[in-house]
Amino acid sequence: MxxxxxxxxxxxxxxxxxxxxxxxxxxxxxxxxxxxxxxxxxxxxxxxxxxxxxxxxxxxxxxxxxxxxxxxxxxxxxxxxxxxxxxxxxxxxxxxxxxEDRFTPVDKATGVRYGGEWICLECAKREMRHELGYMGRFGGSVLVHLEKLLMQVRDLDRVLASVGPDKIDRSRTLFDRLEAHEVQKTAHITDLALPPAFAKASGVEYLMPVQQLAVQDGLLEGQHLLVVSATASGKTFIGEMAGMKNFLEGRGRMLFLVPLVALANQKYQRFRDRYGHLMRVTLQTGVSRLNLPETRPAGERDI
The missing domain is CATH 3.30.420 (Nucleotidyltransferase; domain 5)
Known part of the structure; x- marks a missing residue:
């Protein structure tokens, strides 16, 4: 007993x-x-x-x-x-x-955090349904999703805060935190081993940190790189520097891949407006000129 x-x-x-x-x-x-x-x-x-x-x-x-x-x-x-x-x-x-005169041991592996204590998963689901009832109507698919989220995070307060927070509390929805890097001094575009015409047409003055790291790791020296970085951190221009340098210096063409046709059209128009005049000249290395047409059918864009 x-x-x-x-x-x-x-x-x-x-x-x-x-x-x-x-x-x-x-x-x-x-x-x-x-x-x-x-x-x-x-x-x-x-x-x-x-x-x-x-x-x-x-x-x-x-x-x-x-x-x-x-x-x-x-x-x-x-x-x-x-x-x-x-x-x-x-x-x-x-x-x-x-x-309710029931006995259910709980721990961090089996329990759910709620109001500073651990409760069992079934009681947490019941309390979540009660709280959602006060907030308004939620469809069955939403309840299924929230129950899966509850089993994953094991914190009822965080799940409820995600659908109807009484006040903004970033700690309840914070997934991860990345510390900011120290301010880095980056190179001016004209200090790099890039064709002057490309440097002038690029519209870039100083490199962004991830671009600086790519250059330091041999981007302009023919090294193969896999660059993984946050959105809007400058990845596209890394490809432009390597690809345009090779093309303008007669070492090949540039292939730029994107997952959507709309994005392909957008990038094509941007590259055409920025570098189109560079493509229409005959390269001194003997590579034949590449003329970009004024219009192309959707899905057939290249440089």
């Missing part, structure tokens, strides 16, 4: 657990005496019955014969057990289950 002791305001709730099932519950108070903390007002309820006043000596006998676990911090109850030389250990249980 296990006796689970849950401290509550002014009292203690007891769960009597055997083979993983709650066989009964009870309540008891403690009072300070010259001999230390002692129990009073002990009441027991068996399954389906009312609370019944029970002698406190029966509680002491039960505690001596059982494995005692404290589901919360209570110096008074710990002192009471110590006076009687009854060993006890700490255990985390779902408080919502305990209120």
């Amino acid at each position: 296990k006796v689970i002791v849950q401290p509550q305001k002014g009292t203690y709730k007891l769960l009597f657990v055997e083979e993983g099932r709650v066989r009964g519950s009870g309540f008891v108070n403690l009072t300070a005496t010259p001999k230390g903390q002692r129990p009073k007002n002990f009441k027991v309820r068996r399954r389906g019955k009312q609370l019944k006043p029970t002698p406190t000596r029966d509680l002491i006998t039960l505690l001596r014969r059982s494995s005692v676990h404290l589901a919360g911090e209570s110096p008074e109850f710990e002192s009471f057990l110590a006076d009687l030389q009854i060993p006890a250990s700490r255990i985390d249980i779902c408080r919502f289950c305990q209120l």
Whole structure:
């Protein structure tokens, strides 16, 4: 038999657990005496019955014969057990289950964080549905998605904050944080080994940090690079520098791949406006000229 002791305001709730099932519950108070903390007002309820006043000596006998676990911090109850030389250990249980006379141990692997405590997943789902009911109507597909999110993050407060925050709290939706790099001094475009006509047409004055790193790693010296960087950090111009340098110096052409036709049209128009005049000259190296037409069918864009 296990006796689970849950401290509550002014009292203690007891769960009597055997083979993983709650066989009964009870309540008891403690009072300070010259001999230390002692129990009073002990009441027991068996399954389906009312609370019944029970002698406190029966509680002491039960505690001596059982494995005692404290589901919360209570110096008074710990002192009471110590006076009687009854060993006890700490255990985390779902408080919502305990209120309904159910016993569900929880930990970081199986529980869900909610309001500063751990509760079981099923109670967390039920509480989430209750809270969403107050916020307004949510379709079944939204509930399915939020339940999957709940199982993933194991934090009900964060899930609820994502759909209806009372106030802005970035810590609840923060996924990751990247520390800013120190300000770097980057090269001027004219200081690089690039054709002067391209440097002038590019519209770039100083390199961005990721572009500077690519140049330092051999971008303009024929090295193969895989560049992974954030949006709008300057990746496209890295390809322009390498590709246009090779083309204008007679070492090949430039192939620029994008996943969408609309984006291909956009990039084609941009390259055409910026570098079109450079493509129409005959290169001194003997490479034949490449004339860009005024219009092309959608999906057939190249340089």
